[in-house]
Amino acid sequence: MNGPSTGRREFLMQAGGSVGLAWLSTQWPAVVAAAEHAHQAINSKTPVKFQVLTPAQAKDVEAIAAQIIPTDELPGAREAGVVYFIDQALKTFAADTLPTYQKGLAELNATASKKYPGVRQFADASAEQQHEMVQALSEEAESANVPARRRPQAAGGADFFQTIWQHTIFGFLVDPSGGGDRDYAGWKVIGRDPAHSFAPPFGFYDKDYPGWQKAMEAEEKK
C-alpha cells in the first residue's frame, strides 16, 4: 500500500482516512502519544556499541546469522541488523541463553581452528567453510526443534544452533518496534508491506470477487 517509511503514526492518519470521520472522532490522545513514541523508536539509530557480546563474539554471531539468512539480491540477516537484535536480546528477554551462546561460540571456534588450519574464529573462515560448519551444527541440533504451532515458546534450551536460529528469525522478522527488521529488510524479503492498515482487495484471488450473493449464484449456474 505505502512505502517502507510508513510507521504507526502514518497508520493512524491512514486509518482515519480509510474508515472515515467516525473513526477520527474516536481517536484518543493516549494512542497518538504512544504512536509518536513508537515512531521515534523505529527511526532511532541502532546503537553500534555492543552491550553483551564482545566484538569478536559479535563478528561470529553476525556471520552465523548471515549463514542462516544470507544476503543475495535481497537483504539478509546482516542488513536487518540481526546481530544488534541478538545483543539486545541477550541483555533482556533471552538473558538466560547467554551461556548457550558463550559455550556454543567457544566450541565452534575450537572446531574451526582444528578443522581449518590458520582460521582462528568462525567469522574468519571462508564462506564455504562457514557453510560446512553450520551444516554440521544444524545436523546435531535436536530433531524435534520446530515448535508446535499453537504453543509458541522462546528457545531456552542448551542447543546453540536451535537458539541462534530462532533468534536470527526473531531479529530478521520482528516488527521494528521489537528491535529487529532494520529498515524493514526482513519484511521486504517475505513481501510484508509495512503499512499499518490495509483496504481490500488484498491480493490476486479476491480482486474480482463479486460479493457473496453473486458468487453463490454464479456457482449455482455452473
Add this chain to the structure above:
Amino acid sequence: MSQSKVSYKTGDEVDFVIIGSGAAGGVMAKELSTNGFRVVVLEQGPYLTEADFGHNEIDVVFNHELTNNPKFQPTTFRKTDQDKANKQYSVMYGRCVGGSSVHFTANYWRFHEIDFMERSKVGDVPGASLVDWPIRYEDLEPYYTKVEWECGVSGLAGASPFDPPRSKPYPMPPLPVKGSGVIFERAAKQLGYHPFPAPMAILSQPRAGRSACVNCGFCLGFGCEVKAKSSSLAAMIPLAEATGRCEIRPNRYVHRIETDKAGRVVGAVYFDAKKNSHLQKAKAVVVCANGAETPRLLLLSKSAEFPNGLANSSGLVGKYLMPNSGAIALATFDEPLNDYKGFAVSRIFHDFYEMDVKKTGIYGGGGLDARFDLTPITFALGALPPGTPRWGSGFKKALNQNFTRTMEIFCHGTSLAVETNSFSLDPEVKDAWGLPALRMTFKDHPNDLKLANWMKDRAMEILDAAGAKAKWHGPIEEQQFAVHLLGTCRMGNDPKTSVINADHRTHDVKNLFLCDGSSLVTSGRGQPTMTVQALAFRAADRITALAKRGEI
C-alpha cells in the same frame, strides 16, 4: 490504566466480587453494575489499553505479555492419573483485563440445537460422559442476540443453511472476504458444501465509539489498537466502569475464596502486586476465572467445611476438560493472496456440524474455516512446507515465495467429555506465589482423533479442488496443550453429577456462582467464546433476579 470511577475498601461488603475480567467476567461486570449492584472485579493481569498494544511479536507471542507466563505460573501435564505429571507449558489463557477475548481469533458462531441435547439424540457414547445440558438453545437464543448487538459481531444472517434459528439479524455486515476465503468458498461450493461469511466479533463498521477493523494484520494473539475487536476490554468494561458502581482492580491474584462456618462465601482473598494478601468482602462471589483457574481456585479454597475443595461435594470440580479437537491443513498457491492483511477468518462452513454416526462411526462434528492467522515470525518458524531447508538460501527463498501465497484451513471439532481429563492441583510444583501449580491430565477420546483426522481429509480435498500448488497438514496427535478450557465445573440439575445449576449457582454454596468455559456441558464444535458470553448475559439475568428476590 484503570478508568474506574469508584474504589471500594476491602472491608466494604460489596454486592458482588467477580473474579476474572475476560469474556464472561466482562459481561458479568457490565450487566451486574448496570443492574444497580456494587461490583469489584479482581483481575490477575494488568490493565492494558489500546495505547499499550502493538505489533511486537516477541513480547506478545513469546514473552507472554497478554497471557499466563509459564515462568511464573508453571503448569504440569500427564496423560492419565496413573502418571506423574511433568512440568510442561500446557495451558494458555489471557491474563490482562479482557482476558482471552483481547487476543482471540474472534470466530463467533453460535452453538446449534444439537450441542445442548446431543445425548438425547445419539445416546450413550462408550468411554465418554455425554449428557444433555439443563438448558436448550431456545433458552440461550436471546442472549446470543445480545452478544451480537451489545459486543458487536459482523455476519450475514441466513447465509448458512445449517444455522439455528435467530430472532434478529447481525448488527453489521460481514467483514470483507480474503483471498483464502475466495479460494475456500469456490472449492467448497464445487464439492457441494455451503460456505458462508464467517461471523466475527470484529467490527466491520464503526460502532459505539469504536473503529471498524483497519486490517492491520496482527490479530490473533494481539490486542486491537483501534478497538475493532469486540473484546470485553473494548466492548464491556468501559460500560461497567461508566456506571460508577464497578471497580476494576487489576494485578490482583485471587488465591482463596473465604467461607464462614455457615458455609457461605464471605469474599475473595488476593495477592496484590507486592504479594500482600487482602480479603475483599462481598455478599456474593461470581467466579469467571476461566476453565482452568476457576476449578483451581475452588480446589485451593478447601476448608474444614469443604474438605475436597469449595463447591466440590460431587468431586467433579476440574473434571471433564474439553479443549476441542482440531486439525490444520496448509497450502500454497501460484499468485499472492497477501492473506497477512486483515483479521484471520473470512469464510467457514458447517456441513459437518452433525456427523452421521451410522455412516462414519464418528460422534460430534465440526466446522471448517479458511484463514491465515500467522505473523511473520510464527510463519517462518512453523508454516513452511515439510522438507523446506531450515536455513541458508533455500530457507530464504521459501520465506520469500510463500509468505504471501500461503493459506490455512482450520478444522474445529468436538471434544467428548471424559471424567479423567481434568485440571487439578499439582502435588509438587508451585508457582511464583508458592501456590500449587495447575496440573492437566488429558488423553483425547479416540473418537475425537478420528474426527480430527476425518476433517483433515476433507480439508485436503478442498485444497486439492482449489488447485493448490503444494498442500500439507499438521500432525493429528494426542493433545497436550489447551486453549479452549471447557467443561471443568459443568452445569446440571443433579448435585451429584454437576457443579453448578442452570442459574450458574454452585449446588453447594448459595452465594457462589461460576460462569465461564467451565460451565459448558458439551464442547460444541470449537469456537466457544460466543457461547461463554451468551451464558454470561443469561447468568447475569438469573443472578439479578435471585438477588432482587433476596434469594442469595
